[in-house]
Amino acid sequence: MKKRIKICYIGGGSKMWARVFMSDLAVAENLSGELALYDIDKPAAVRNAKIGGYINDNPATKSHFDYVVYDGLDDALRGADFVVISILPATFKEMRSDVHAPEKYGIYQSVGDTVGPGGVLRAMRTVPLYEEFAQKIKQICPDAWVINFTNPMTICTKTLYDVFPEIKAFGCCHEVFHAQEFLCCVLKEIKGISVTRGDIYTDASGINHFTWITEARYGDIDILSLIPEFYDRFFEEGYYEKEGARFAFKTDPFAYGNKVKMDLFMRYGALAAAGDRHLVEFLNNNQYLSDPETVKKWAYNLTSVDWRERDQAARIAETIEMSEGKKPFPVVKSDEIAVDLMKAIMGFSTIVSNVNMPNRGQAPQLPLGAVVETNCVFSNGQVKPIVSKPLPLNAANLVMRNCLNIEALYDGIKRRDLNAIYQVFVNQPLCSTLTFAESRALFNEMCENTRKYLEGYYKIN
Numbered sequence: 001m002k003k004r005i006k007i008c009y010i011g012g013g014s015k016m017w018a019r020v021f022m023s024d025l026a027v028a029e030n031l032s033g034e035l036a037l038y039d040i041d042k043p044a045a046v047r048n049a050k051i052g053g054y055i056n057d058n059p060a061t062k063s064h065f066d067y068v069v070y071d072g073l074d075d076a077l078r079g080a081d082f083v084v085i086s087i088l089p090a091t092f093k094e095m096r097s098d099v100h101a102p103e104k105y106g107i108y109q110s111v112g113d114t115v116g117p118g119g120v121l122r123a124m125r126t127v128p129l130y131e132e133f134a135q136k137i138k139q140i141c142p143d144a145w146v147i148n149f150t151n152p153m154t155i156c157t158k159t160l161y162d163v164f165p166e167i168k169a170f171g172c173c174h175e176v177f178h179a180q181e182f183l184c185c186v187l188k189e190i191k192g193i194s195v196t197r198g199d200i201y202t203d204a205s206g207i208n209h210f211t212w213i214t215e216a217r218y219g220d221i222d223i224l225s226l227i228p229e230f231y232d233r234f235f236e237e238g239y240y241e242k243e244g245a246r247f248a249f250k251t252d253p254f255a256y257g258n259k260v261k262m263d264l265f266m267r268y269g270a271l272a273a274a275g276d277r278h279l280v281e282f283l284n285n286n287q288y289l290s291d292p293e294t295v296k297k298w299a300y301n302l303t304s305v306d307w308r309e310r311d312q313a314a315r316i317a318e319t320i321e322m323s324e325g326k327k328p329f330p331v332v333k334s335d336e337i338a339v340d341l342m343k344a345i346m347g348f349s350t351i352v353s354n355v356n357m358p359n360r361g362q363a364p365q366l367p368l369g370a371v372v373e374t375n376c377v378f379s380n381g382q383v384k385p386i387v388s389k390p391l392p393l394n395a396a397n398l399v400m401r402n403c404l405n406i407e408a409l410y411d412g413i414k415r416r417d418l419n420a421i422y423q424v425f426v427n428q429p430l431c432s433t434l435t436f437a438e439s440r441a442l443f444n445e446m447c448e449n450t451r452k453y454l455e456g457y458y459k460i461n
Contacts, residue, residue, distance in 0.1 A: 002030045002032060003030060003032075003033075003346055004033045005032075005033040005034075005081040006033055006036060006082075007025075007033070007035050007065075007080065007082045007083075007084060008036045008076045008077050008082070008083045008084070008141070009035060009036065009037050009086070010038055010039075010083065010084065010085045010086070010087060011038075011084075011085060011086040011087040011088075011150070012035075012036070012037025012039045012045040012048060013041045013043070013044025013045040013047070013048060014086050015044070015312060015315035015316060016315060017086040018048050019048070019051070019319075019329075020336055021084065021338060021339065022035070022048065022051065022055060022067075023055070023330065023331055023333070023334060024334055024336060024338070024339040024340075025063060026055045026061040026063060027060065027061070027062050027063075027332070027333050028062065028339050029062045029063065030063075030348065031063040031065075031343070032064045033081075034065060034066045034068055035052065035066070035067050035068070036068050036075075036076040036080065037067060037068065037069045037076070038070045038072075038073050038076035042069065042071070044316075044319075045069045046323075047323040048067065048319070049067040049068065049069050050067075050323035050324075051067075051322050052066075054325060054328075054329055055329060058331045060332070061331055073133075073136060077137065077140040077144075078140055079141065080140075080141040080144045081141075081144055081145070082144055082145050082146075082342055083137060083145070083146045084147045084149065084338070085130075085133060085146065085147070085149065085150055085156075086150055087129070087150050089122060089125040089126040089129060089150075090450065090452075090453045092305055092309050094450045094452075095112070095113075095118075095122075095305050097121070097446055097450055098112045098118030098121050098122055098446070099112035099118050099305050100304075100305060101117070101442065101445060101446050102116075102118070102430075102442055102446075105434060105438055105442055106433065107430055107434070107442075108289050108290075108292065108295065108302060109281060109289075109302070109430065110276075110277040110278075110280060110281060110289065110295070110300060110301065110303060111277050111281060111303065112281075113151040113152065114151055114152045114209050114278065115209075115282055115405070115406075115428060115429070115430070116281045116429075116430035116431070117430065117431065117442065117443075119281070120428065121446050122151070122152060123410075123413060124450075124454060124457075125450065125453045126150065126152065126156060127155060127156075127413045127414070128413075128456075128457045130150075130156050130160060130163075131159055131163050133160070134160045134162075134163035134167065135164070137164060137167065138163070138164040138166075138167070142164075142166065142167075143168070144168070145169070145342070145345055146160060146167060146168065146170075147169070147170065147171075147338055147342075148160065148169065148171045149172060149173075152208075152406075153173055153208040154207050154406050155371075155406055155409065155410050156171065157169060157357070157358075157371045158406070158407075158410050161358050161371075162410070162414070168383070169357075170341075170356060170357050170376070171208060171356030171357075171373075172336075172337070172338050172341070172356075173208055173354075173355075173373070174337075175208075175209060175211070175273060175274040176202070176204055176273045176274075176373070177197060178241055178274075178275055179202075179213055179261070179271060179272075179273035179274070180200060180216075181241040181242070182239075182241040182258055182261065182271075183200060183202070183213075183216050183223045184199075184200065185239060185241050186226050186227055186230045187218055187221070187223055187226065189230060189234070190226040190229055190230055191221065191226065193221075195218055200217065200218045200223065201215070201216070201217045201218075203215040203375065203389050204373065204374060204388065205362075205363050205366075205372070205374050205389065205390075205391055206363070206372065206373055206391070206399045207356075207370075207371070207372055207399060207402060207406065208356050208371075208373050209274045209281075209282070210279065210282045210398075210402055211273040211274065211374075212268075212270040212271060212273060212391050212395055213270060213273050214270050214388070214389040214390070214391060214392075215389055216271070224265075224270075224271060227262065227265050227266075227271070230262070231262045231265070231266060234262075235263075237257070238256075238257020238259050238299035239257060239258050240256060240257060240258065241258065242255070249299050249300060252301075253301045253302075253304075253307055254275075254277070254301070255300075255301070256275050256276035256277055256299060256300035256301070257276070257299025258276060258299075259298050259299045259300075260276035260279050260288055260298055261276055263298075264279065268392050268394055268395040268398075269395070270391055272395075275300075276288075276298065276300040277300050277303065281429075282398065283398070283429050284429045284430075284432040285429065285430040285431070285432055286432065286433055289430065341353060341355075344378035344380075345379075345381060345382075345383065346381075347379075347380040347381065349379075350377065350379040351377075351379070352377055352378075352386070353375065353378065354374060354375050355383070356371050356372070356373045357374075357376065357385055358370070358372075359371070361385075361387060362374045362376075362386060362387050362388055364387065364388075364390060365390060365391060365396045365399075366399065366400065366403050367403065367404070370403050370406070371406075372403075401429070405427055408420070408423070408427075409421065409424040412424060416457060416458050418447070418458055418459070418460075422439075422440065422443050425439060425443045426439040426440075426443075447460055448460065
């Protein structure tokens with residue numbers, strides 16, 4: 001059974017996610033159709049389209065897609081069965097302010113794109129764009145399934161559903177997958193059993209980048225019960241979950257030693273599922289993120305914008321080489337799951353996976369309507385959330401604070417109320433050591449630094 005579909009990729013000039021998606025699409029059997037690439041950086045989308053031509057000529061490719069670059073979003077959306085959104089709101093100049101401006105007040109951020117001062121400013125820039133995306137999807141392709149990759153994941157997904165309540169959308173994030181790989185390491189080290197993450201069952205609940213695993217089993221083995229012994233053996237040195245790369249956090253700015261994850265488990269009795277770089281930003285800044293020395297102690301990294309700029313330059317150079325046929329594009333299946341979820345929606349399989357959707361009761365401890373991350377069943381035109389196990393009460397309290405912050409932030413952005421947004425800014429756990437005067441000065445400075453992308457929506461003064 002072959003299916004021909006149209007996929008609209010908003011942000012189709014992406015240097016990372018688009019290429020991963022294109023590779024996974026290439027090895028997806030029984031699919032064909034069109035991948036419509038739309039990006040405000042049209043030359044970047046053109047390069048990806050050229051790579052698509054080489055993908056179709058690759059003997060490893062099992063599907064065939066026409067890679068078409070569109071000048072306008074309306075035409076790209078027209079007739080779409082799926083819409084994928086993966087954008088960078090603004091530029092590295094604005095990200096530099098998001099991440100580094102707070103450092104003069106002793107506020108450090110390891111990522112800066114979800115919560116904390118950087119997450120607030122990024123959301124202020126992103127929500128208005130997503131309002132426009134949701135309106136256009138409602139008008140042009142209301143029956144399309146929408147997959148969001150952009151951070152802040154929770155508030156982006158919230159915007160889509162608030163503007164277009166009938167939308168069929170979910171946010172897709174791989175952080176829980178890394179926690180599942182960590183659990184495989186626990187099973188191997190303590191029981192000598194080697195498995196992959198697909199072999200274990202996990203129950204998860206929370207909000208994106210702050211989701212907690214409350215149950216993890218391989219057959220009749222309770223893997224969470226093995227973590228205290230694993231902690232005793234490996235906590236001090238750290239343990240990154242990638243095979244053969246246990247100490248990658250010493251050189252890789254995206255790697256971490258899972259020391260924060262292990263510490264939180266010993267404190268709260270559930271496994272925080274994101275990587276340590278994300279987890280620390282949901283907690284008071286004087287706990288794991290007070291200064292660079294503390295970061296080093298906990299075996300993760302502050303990823304600077306300088307590093308990100310160098311990494312992007314390298315990716316652009318590589319993309320140019322691939323688009324010119326000077327470097328082969330590897331057609332291989334990645335660890336991502338978006339294409340698998342699409343195929344399940346089309347009826348090829350049934351899959352249970354964690355995604356972000358509005359809470360309809362699947363996260364009983366969190367507000368109805370808030371976007372939460374839990375397991376869902378994907379099958380034959382439906383995505384059905386699964387009711388998750390309750391979190392330990394103190395872990396639920398941590399999640400609730402951040403969940404309510406996001407709800408209040410969305411409300412402030414929706415009303416374009418800078419004072420309401422500031423109230424959320426000062427209530428960020430990473431701002432817990434700031435005085436009111438310091439938080440106001442920092443908020444004003446960060447708004448001014450990113451004025452170019454805000455003043456069309458807010459009254460910046």
